[in-house]
Amino acid sequence: MPSRIVIADDHPLFRTALGHAVGAAWPDAEKIEASSAAEARAAVEVGADCLLLDLHMEDSHGLSALMDFRQDFPAVPVVIVSASETPHVYSAAAQLGASAFIPKSASLDNMREALVAVRDGDSWFPEGEGEVDEDLARIASLTPAQRRILDQMRAGLLNKQIAYELDISEATVKAHITAIFRKLNVISRTQAAMLSAKLDVDQLDANAGPG
Incomplete structure (x- = not known):
């Protein structure tokens, strides 16, 4: 085929x-x-x-x-x-x-x-690849459900709103957020949202600065 x-x-x-x-x-x-x-x-x-x-x-x-x-x-x-x-x-x-x-x-x-x-089973990247980012490694450890909740948190939704949007209980949302904080090594929604911004390509470009 x-x-x-x-x-x-x-x-x-x-x-x-x-x-x-x-x-x-x-x-x-x-x-x-x-x-x-x-x-x-x-x-x-x-x-x-x-x-x-x-x-x-x-x-x-x-x-x-x-x-x-x-x-x-x-x-x-x-x-x-x-x-x-x-x-x-x-x-x-x-x-x-x-x-x-x-x-x-x-x-x-x-x-x-x-x-x-x-x-042929290999990889290919332009020259000048940057260093490994430990924050991205933490984000990659999240489950798909946790990533969806993190996206909702970044959008500013409250637990009750997240529960409604994802059709799950508020208790489940709270449990996921606790796990998200632990995996990302943060203590607040603001810190979690700031880390999740690293998935935004435009933000990565901006952080790279000139040169």
């Missing part, structure tokens, strides 16, 4: 460019295009040998989308495609399980090189 490659990006022209790179790495591949994380998820659920994932689609929330796909489809390599081009972002993507990171400014040859590496 031919390989099945899912290309998730909300810009049609860039999906086309990625499609050319995919064709160079997997000449006989079936290429499935998606313009949102939801469409990508539906496609991967049918089956995929690789997912190319843009981090800036309307319904994808930075590196949270990467974590969700790695959690739910651990056998599917995820190649991040992003206009964010700082070592902090490269490092965060690698740390959270991406197999490769392709900057949108990359040449077609570099895109093909990255995809061939992933096809």
